[in-house]
Amino acid sequence: MRKFLIVLSGARPEILERCPTDRGKFEGIGGAVLTTSVLATISMSFALGSALGLSYFVAVPAGILWGLAILSLDRWLVGSIPAEGRRRWRLAVPRVLMAVLLGVVISTPLVLQIFKTEIDAQIVEIRQERANAFTTERMKGDAGKELIRLRAAVAEQENIVASRGEKAQDPRNDPRFKALTAERDAQQKQATKHYDELQCQLYGGPGCSKKGDGELAQASRDAMNKAKKRVEELNKQIDARKKELTASDKQARATRLESATEQLKELRPQLAAAEEQQRTLQSSFNDENESLNGLLIRLRALNEVSGKDVTLNAARTLLFLLFLLIECLPVAVKLMQKPGNYEKLFEMEARKELMEARTGMRVAARPAPDGAQGRRTTRQIWDAESALDQPPPDPTVVGPPTVLDDPQEHRPGPLPEPLPEPLSESLSGPLSMPHEFGGMEDEALRGMAGTRAPAVSNAARPERTRARNLFPDDDD
Known part of the structure; x- marks a missing residue:
């Protein structure tokens, strides 16, 4: 943990x-x-x-x-x-x-x-609160107002039917009375319109190019009189219908009962459709309101x-x-x-990690070794070391004089670089190198035991001279 x-x-x-x-x-x-x-x-x-x-x-x-x-x-x-x-x-x-x-x-x-x-x-x-607000808004709308009107009309007609026509009917709820009243109002507007046109034709005004009692004025007068006559006829029909609805004699009661029965047949389907619409809206709102739990x-x-x-x-x-x-x-x-x-x-x-990363980047950025230098075999390295181990010439041997034009020309060159150390101290066998650095003979040489005699110490070696030794001592 x-x-x-x-x-x-x-x-x-x-x-x-x-x-x-x-x-x-x-x-x-x-x-x-x-x-x-x-x-x-x-x-x-x-x-x-x-x-x-x-x-x-x-x-x-x-x-x-x-x-x-x-x-x-x-x-x-x-x-x-x-x-x-x-x-x-x-x-x-x-x-x-x-x-x-x-x-x-x-x-x-x-x-x-x-x-x-x-x-x-x-x-x-x-x-x-949301339900109350929805109900209020619903009744204030057009659908709500229509529902209220239909309920009132149905209730009134049912009262008339229940009283067998005894109860007087409100003319404002009678469909025929309302139709006659609406037509009378429309004819009255037409009569007023034609009267204004007649005045324009007779006395001039905007839209009237000529004034006087001409053909246009006469046409406007005829239309005005026709509309007024229709208004008078509608007023008489309205008064007669009102008397029928408010009369108390037997014939009036029968007329009201018949009218109420016919209106109920029309109003009840309308009321049922309006109520069904309101119930659908209310049910949809209730489902939405109940789902509010987020x-x-x-x-x-x-x-x-x-x-x-x-x-x-x-x-x-x-x-x-x-x-x-x-x-x-x-x-x-x-x-x-x-x-x-x-x-x-x-x-x-x-x-430390930063230093190691930098060192690795520098090593990777170095150029690759030359082909001739990179292919030094083990035999070449062996011969170079053997040349270093040769004994110096005997100073007692006299040889032909050697003329040195340039003393620097015959100085020994730099020693070859030593072999790299093993990668791990735990490795006890011979150093393994890839075949690209030597052939099969190099592999055999690496497996052989060393037969070279140890080099002569500096104290036992005679002093080097520039003369050549014609008869070198036998190392054996």
Whole structure:
């Protein structure tokens, strides 16, 4: 478990093993990161299960995935904050803001779950208010007004039928009376229009090119008289219909009963259709209103219920701040701790890795060796070393004088470079080289035991001279 907490803290275990005193610090940071991820898992599970109504078989796995995401983010936030330096707080500010944002997102579902009872009661009130507002708006609309008119008309006609025509009928609800009245009003407007045209034709005005009692004036006068005559006829019919509706004799009662029966046959289907339309609208609204149980309406209910109760508002604020503090705990713990031995070793390790990377880049950037130099075989290296081991010439032997034009010309050249050391001390066999640096004979030479006699020490060697030794000593 401790190793797991150290991994969550973002520390490198191989470096932390050298600093046992710093393990507790990083275990605490890892515990804070783990606590944050657990709360995030619970919060998302509540949000998906209670607020969105999903099954917990779906909400819990989704909450676990959310918790793992928060775990990764918190681990990155903790690991990316420098241990010390001038840039520490400047780099920490955006990370602290991100931690606060994550804390707000994670803590909100937890607060909603704690105040679930109060929120559910407030949601019921919100639904009732929405239902009342919908009913009011529905009745104020055209469909609502038409429904009210049809209900009143049906009720009046039913009263007339129930009284067998004894009850007088309101002429304003009689279809024939309303039709006659509407036609009379239209004819009255036509008569007024033709009268204005006649005045324009007789006395001039806008739209009249000539004035006088001509053909146009006569046509306007005839149309006006015709409309007035029709208005008078309609007024007589309206008066007669009104008397029929308000009369109390036997014939009037029979007429009202017959009229009411005929109107009911027309009004009742209209009323049924209007009521069915209103029921459909109401049912659709009720389904929508009952389904309002999401996160937004729960937040609204929490705001409303906390605004009415000071104690509830204070408790909500304290719980929110508590969960927010827990969510910001990993970053806060990282910022409050002082750098220790781990940070120093980590910096040294980082510098070492940088130096090794630079060295590797320089070696890789060097040009490849020449073909003639890169193909030196083991036999050539053997011959070069054998030449160095030859004994010096005998100074007692006199040879022909040698004329040296340039003393520098016969000086011995630089010694060949020694063979590279073995890559590992554990290798006891002969140095293995790829075949591209020699043939099969070189492989045989490398497997042979050394037969060369040890070189003569400097004390036993005679002094070198420039004369040649014609009879060298036998080394055997």
